[in-house]
Amino acid sequence: MSTTASIAEEPAAQRLTIVVAVVLSAMLEVLDSTIVNVALPHIQSAFGATTDQATWVLTSYIVSAVVIMPLTGFMAKRLGRRRLILGAITGFAVFSVLCGLSWGLGVMAAFRTAQGLFGAFLIPLSQSILFDTFPKEKRGQAMAMFGLGVVVAPVLGPTIGALLTDYYSWRMVFFVNLPIAAFALLLLAGELPKDKPEPVRIDWTGLVLMAISIGALQFVLDQGTTKDWLASRVIQVAALASLISGVLFLARGITEKHNIIDLTLFSDRNFAAGNAIIAGFAVSMFGAIAILPLFVQDLLGYPVLEAGYLFIPRGLAAGFSMVVTGAVLVNRIDSRLLGAAGLGLTAWGNFQMASLNLNASFWQLAWPGLTSGLGMGLVFVPLSTLAFDGIGSDRQDEASGLYGVTRQLGSSIGIAVAGAMIVRGIATDTSLLTQHVTPYSEAARAYLAPLGLSVQSAKGAAVLSAEISRQAAMMSYARIFNWLGWAALVLLPLLLVMHKPAHQTSAQMAH
Numbered sequence: 001m002s003t004t005a006s007i008a009e010e011p012a013a014q015r016l017t018i019v020v021a022v023v024l025s026a027m028l029e030v031l032d033s034t035i036v037n038v039a040l041p042h043i044q045s046a047f048g049a050t051t052d053q054a055t056w057v058l059t060s061y062i063v064s065a066v067v068i069m070p071l072t073g074f075m076a077k078r079l080g081r082r083r084l085i086l087g088a089i090t091g092f093a094v095f096s097v098l099c100g101l102s103w104g105l106g107v108m109a110a111f112r113t114a115q116g117l118f119g120a121f122l123i124p125l126s127q128s129i130l131f132d133t134f135p136k137e138k139r140g141q142a143m144a145m146f147g148l149g150v151v152v153a154p155v156l157g158p159t160i161g162a163l164l165t166d167y168y169s170w171r172m173v174f175f176v177n178l179p180i181a182a183f184a185l186l187l188l189a190g191e192l193p194k195d196k197p198e199p200v201r202i203d204w205t206g207l208v209l210m211a212i213s214i215g216a217l218q219f220v221l222d223q224g225t226t227k228d229w230l231a232s233r234v235i236q237v238a239a240l241a242s243l244i245s246g247v248l249f250l251a252r253g254i255t256e257k258h259n260i261i262d263l264t265l266f267s268d269r270n271f272a273a274g275n276a277i278i279a280g281f282a283v284s285m286f287g288a289i290a291i292l293p294l295f296v297q298d299l300l301g302y303p304v305l306e307a308g309y310l311f312i313p314r315g316l317a318a319g320f321s322m323v324v325t326g327a328v329l330v331n332r333i334d335s336r337l338l339g340a341a342g343l344g345l346t347a348w349g350n351f352q353m354a355s356l357n358l359n360a361s362f363w364q365l366a367w368p369g370l371t372s373g374l375g376m377g378l379v380f381v382p383l384s385t386l387a388f389d390g391i392g393s394d395r396q397d398e399a400s401g402l403y404g405v406t407r408q409l410g411s412s413i414g415i416a417v418a419g420a421m422i423v424r425g426i427a428t429d430t431s432l433l434t435q436h437v438t439p440y441s442e443a444a445r446a447y448l449a450p451l452g453l454s455v456q457s458a459k460g461a462a463v464l465s466a467e468i469s470r471q472a473a474m475m476s477y478a479r480i481f482n483w484l485g486w487a488a489l490v491l492l493p494l495l496l497v498m499h500k501p502a503h504q505t506s507a508q509m510a511h
Helices: 002-008 012-047 056-079 081-100 105-119 122-133 136-167 177-191 204-223 233-255 263-267 269-299 304-309 311-329 335-354 362-387 393-434 442-451 458-489 502-510
Strands: none
Touching: 012 056, 012 081, 012 105, 012 122, 012 136, 012 177, 012 269, 056 081, 056 105, 056 122, 056 204, 056 393, 081 105, 081 122, 081 177, 122 136, 122 393, 136 304, 136 311, 136 362, 204 233, 204 393, 233 263, 263 269, 263 393, 269 304, 269 335, 269 362, 269 393, 269 458, 304 311, 311 335, 311 362, 335 362, 335 458, 393 458, 442 458
């Protein structure tokens, strides 16, 4: 694509402007994905909706975004990269405002679907533009800047969402997108070089198969917990549709020359392994981030704002790690070793969370997040550099779209599995603990004695039941955090599949 050369040859000031603009564009999408979660109970209350109905505010956005994201390369060729990203930012901003002005849940779900369609292009295009802005030996710096938007923003999203909702209104979580989008649009419109669209044939069969497969899979992951997974006929049908269309899409795509997605990208072992690792890392990272508010608010009784503040140390540590890794470490230390250290820190943070009890203080909860935050930069920056090392500039947009989908599906799997484990774990552990509490239990009597209650009394039984539920929930959360820790560690062997970038080897030899 002609944009590649033109961006790299622009003056430093202009390139910096483009960098700031695309990082802001990426922040728009990922911030919106998490900031709305905090406001969901308020939205549910405002429209008198059930919990199942309210979740469509999240599901409609995610499903539409994940279906469209793989088409980034195709759309960038057909419309031109500049036109596509400017249109995507504009559309995202317009529908953000409409979401904030919504007068009903159904209307908001429709606006969120459209918002997801436009938002799908922001992260892949931002990443590919950054890759074109920096030479290969400086891609670590590019990914550090990109990571500040993609990884740090969702970590801080719950905090920002809690502040806006608590002090203003749930509508502000949508309106806050407008100034960010306007600033990014202004910068890109003035500095991003023009490029020419290319005539590209539309593979309608591949498009339909891909949309059904990815969309149905995302629907299963989003709605599985609330609909009791395969006990629901809707989930059964969606899972079967995803499987059949996915198999047909892959079988056809191997031989179809003009497939809507270029599957030969996965013949590059760094790109294939990188996608597998980023998916697994997203499972571990976003699974923990998703259940942390439930853990500290529902079980430990933290207020919403204080629960939001817990994410600040994690976000600051992630930002620091991104900058140091991209600016200093990535050209001095083997990226595979940096990635291994990052996965280790991510796992350690989750294991630390698993070791806590019901009396955990604020800083006992914050330190594991800080540890995991440091791991984020050590994984994200080197891994992105490794994954795209062998991808040519003409395929960057498409590869970035696929990489983004993989990361999104990984986060959805982590959230879905963690949610399912909480529900089933609490039920199982409650049943297990209840078996050991009888009217003749010495432990139960000793627990109730200081309260002046007996096991036989109704109040005593109620107190015991509540404590059993709390202990069962703590056991369930500890098990989940342990599982998420191991989910990070099992990815380590995949780093051995990847080869070190040639430019990194040369730089280390020079040192």
